[in-house]
Amino acid sequence: MVHGELWTLKELFVYPNEYIYWSIQIVMYPFMTGLVAGAFVLSSLYHVFGIKELKEMARFALVFSFALLFAAPMPIVLHLQYPFRGINVFMTPHFTSAIAAFGIVFFSYGAIVASELWFLYRKHFVEVALPLKEKKDKGLFEWIKFLIFCSLTLGVYDLSQESLKRDEKAIKILAGIGIPVACFLHGYAGFIFGSVKANALWMTPLMPVIFIMSAIVSGIALCMLTYIIVMEVRKIKMKSQRKPWMSLRLDSEMSLEEVKGAEIGVIKITAKYLILFMIFAITLELLDLVFRGYTAVKHWDILRTVIYQKDFTNIFLLQYTFGNLIPFVLFLIPGLTIRRATIGLVLAMMGVFMMRWNVVIGGQAFSLTLSGYMEYIMPIIPHDWETFKEGLGGAVSIFVMPFVLFWVIAKIFPVFNAEEKPSVH
Amino acid sequence: MISRRDFIKYSLQGIAAIAVPVTAIEIINPSKLFASKDAREIRWGFLVDTGKCVGCGFCVKACKNENEIPYDINASRTWVERYVLTKDGRVLADSPRAGRDGFITGRIELGQGKYQDIKNEDIEKAFFVPKLCNQCENPPCVQVCPVGATYQTKDGVVLVDRKWCIGCGYCIMACPYGVRFFHPVYHTAEKCNFCYHRITKGLKTACVEACPFGARLIGNINDPNDEVGRIIRTERVSVLKDEFGTKPQVYYRGLSKEVR
Numbered sequence: 001m002v003h004g005e006l007w008t009l010k011e012l013f014v015y016p017n018e019y020i021y022w023s024i025q026i027v028m029y030p031f032m033t034g035l036v037a038g039a040f041v042l043s044s045l046y047h048v049f050g051i052k053e054l055k056e057m058a059r060f061a062l063v064f065s066f067a068l069l070f071a072a073p074m075p076i077v078l079h080l081q082y083p084f085r086g087i088n089v090f091m092t093p094h095f096t097s098a099i100a101a102f103g104i105v106f107f108s109y110g111a112i113v114a115s116e117l118w119f120l121y122r123k124h125f126v127e128v129a130l131p132l133k134e135k136k137d138k139g140l141f142e143w144i145k146f147l148i149f150c151s152l153t154l155g156v157y158d159l160s161q162e163s164l165k166r167d168e169k170a171i172k173i174l175a176g177i178g179i180p181v182a183c184f185l186h187g188y189a190g191f192i193f194g195s196v197k198a199n200a201l202w203m204t205p206l207m208p209v210i211f212i213m214s215a216i217v218s219g220i221a222l223c224m225l226t227y228i229i230v231m232e233v234r235k236i237k238m239k240s241q242r243k244p245w246m247s248l249r250l251d252s253e254m255s256l257e258e259v260k261g262a263e264i265g266v267i268k269i270t271a272k273y274l275i276l277f278m279i280f281a282i283t284l285e286l287l288d289l290v291f292r293g294y295t296a297v298k299h300w301d302i303l304r305t306v307i308y309q310k311d312f313t314n315i316f317l318l319q320y321t322f323g324n325l326i327p328f329v330l331f332l333i334p335g336l337t338i339r340r341a342t343i344g345l346v347l348a349m350m351g352v353f354m355m356r357w358n359v360v361i362g363g364q365a366f367s368l369t370l371s372g373y374m375e376y377i378m379p380i381i382p383h384d385w386e387t388f389k390e391g392l393g394g395a396v397s398i399f400v401m402p403f404v405l406f407w408v409i410a411k412i413f414p415v416f417n418a419e420e421k422p423s424v425h
Numbered sequence: 426m427i428s429r430r431d432f433i434k435y436s437l438q439g440i441a442a443i444a445v446p447v448t449a450i451e452i453i454n455p456s457k458l459f460a461s462k463d464a465r466e467i468r469w470g471f472l473v474d475t476g477k478c479v480g481c482g483f484c485v486k487a488c489k490n491e492n493e494i495p496y497d498i499n500a501s502r503t504w505v506e507r508y509v510l511t512k513d514g515r516v517l518a519d520s521p522r523a524g525r526d527g528f529i530t531g532r533i534e535l536g537q538g539k540y541q542d543i544k545n546e547d548i549e550k551a552f553f554v555p556k557l558c559n560q561c562e563n564p565p566c567v568q569v570c571p572v573g574a575t576y577q578t579k580d581g582v583v584l585v586d587r588k589w590c591i592g593c594g595y596c597i598m599a600c601p602y603g604v605r606f607f608h609p610v611y612h613t614a615e616k617c618n619f620c621y622h623r624i625t626k627g628l629k630t631a632c633v634e635a636c637p638f639g640a641r642l643i644g645n646i647n648d649p650n651d652e653v654g655r656i657i658r659t660e661r662v663s664v665l666k667d668e669f670g671t672k673p674q675v676y677y678r679g680l681s682k683e684v685r
Contacts, residue, residue: 010536016520017605079594081592092589093571094571
């Protein structure tokens with residue numbers, strides 16, 4: 001069987017070699033890089049533009065962006081017929097290809113995020129490593145901890161005010177450079193699609209910009225969502241720990257009410273940015289649609305049937321109505337609550353995912369003959385490795401990966417600094 | 426102590442002195458000399474006479490055998506399309522199993538196991554169109570390959586290096602003609618290469634050899650005495666989807682506007 005034949009249904013006149021070659025993993029790829037870029041832009045809003053209200057979220061978003069960074073190239077690797085040959089892209093990059101520079105862009109971005117994180121957490125590393133260094137009889141666990149944090153300090157133990165100030169300056173510069181690089185990382189994913197001249201749906205110069213805007217929407221939404229989850233877990237922990245005989249608390253700890261207030265405060269502010277970028281994304285997407293309809297070139301006939309008939313539910317119901325309109329209304333109604341925000345965020349993320357789906361799968365829903373259709377039947381229950389990785393199982397694994405990574409990374413980079421109280425609104 | 430004026434003077438002289446031998450080497454580059462002496466190199470081109478094709482599918486069979494494409498898979502390096510225009514203005518087209526078994530009934534494949542019977546008296550016009558890789562002068566598949574595993578030879582044929590292809594499928598997506606697919610055994614990008622192993626030895630391609638009606642011709646279009654080149658230069662021929670700017674090198678005689 002030819003690759004792709006298993007999940008492709010052909011209708012009317014389709015070239016014999018045409019199948020849905022780019023399936024769910026290629027939907028996941030822009031979705032995941034979008035989350036990376038979005039999370040980073042969110043963190044930079046505080047570091048570069050000094051939006052103080054986002055302080056708590058910024059630190060969190062940066063660590064999350066780092067966790068997502070590792071998951072971002074995984075969909076491509078899983079999608080390759082020869083995953084172990086993926087290294088060839090670095091060995092013989094063919095620079096006329098939009099994919100060839102992926103490694104360079106990805107690693108430069110990774111380096112920026114990693115160095116920014118280092119400057120941000122340098123103080124923490126030193127504070128953990130120093131007492132352990134001085135401690136005489138270390139246990140095995142302490143030894144491991146010491147080794148990790150000692151190496152993370154990179155031998156710099158200077159915590160003077162002057163050096164900390166320099167750290168802040170470095171963070172600001174790195175975050176500043178990071179914004180265009182993050183946008184490039186993702187805009188570039190859009191370029192991979194937008195530059196395929198053979199595909200009538202993909203080929204538009206707006207594609208990279210649309211991708212960046214929706215990326216920021218999804219990145220902010222995911223950060224907010226994870227933030228809510230983490231805060232809720234924190235609240236539950238606090239509730240269970242609160243015993244009547246423990247009414248005295250340390251100054252560094254926050255009360256339950258303070259946490260609640262801080263949570264909704266941060267969410268309200270971040271939601272404003274979410275809505276802003278959502279407006280940009282929808283405007284550009286609609287501009288693209290209107291332009292295609294108005295100019296109505298050769299391929300518009302088939303695009304119209306795909307957009308308004310075949311993929312109507314996916315595009316207009318799931319993407320625009322449930323993914324854009326409803327979250328938009330939910331966030332705009334005054335008196336935002338955590339519950340309402342959560343629903344809105346889940347829907348907004350689904351909206352962005354559906355946008356990726358409608359681009360990647362929708363772009364292959366019609367044949368190059370412009371007189372036939374293809375339908376993607378996603379393998380749900382895998383019966384071999386290929387149907388696993390190019391099916392639901394593969395997609396879910398990729399989606400879960402950053403959360404697991406975040407859990408691990410957050411052990412080294414604590415996202416909530418107990419000493420600094422977040423601003424309460 | 427050297428003055429500033431002298432420093433600049435000597436620097437410029439130094440640069441000029443270094444630059445002269447470099448340009449000298451450039452001028453007497455032997456391979457460039459050789460190339461300019463015989464500018465007219467081989468450029469393989471293909472000519473399909475749609476009027477001669479009867480849809481027997483021999484070319485598809487021959488290609489599959491010659492190029493080790495599993496016989497029963499639903500993909501092929503070359504294929505034959507059938508177009509049927511009915512009297513009520515409908516355009517129907519199909520290429521079941523790439524046209525391998527020939528078009529022996531009037532049933533048009535509609536996909537998903539459905540067929541439509543067309544009566545002979547309802548047909549206004551019907552014809553066959555063989556398809557293969559266009560070996561474009563400006564191949565989008567070569568442009569998008571991230572590792573350079575697919576490349577254009579000097580004589581214009583686009584090849585795939587099975588040992589280097591990572592299987593990303595970007596080339597498959599980039600081809601406006603849908604000629605590429607993943608080889609079911611090698612799992613790398615696969616396409617027609619004008620039987621490069623044959624033509625470079627002076628043989629014809631498998632499909633040209635197999636065609637009983639001479640609907641397919643291959644030749645060096647740069648050769649003034651070549652039949653294919655002569656027809657392309659002197660007769661009315663067209664190419665497929667030239668709006669993509671790929672400059673395809675498979676030329677068609679008698680192409681109808683319905684052809685996709």
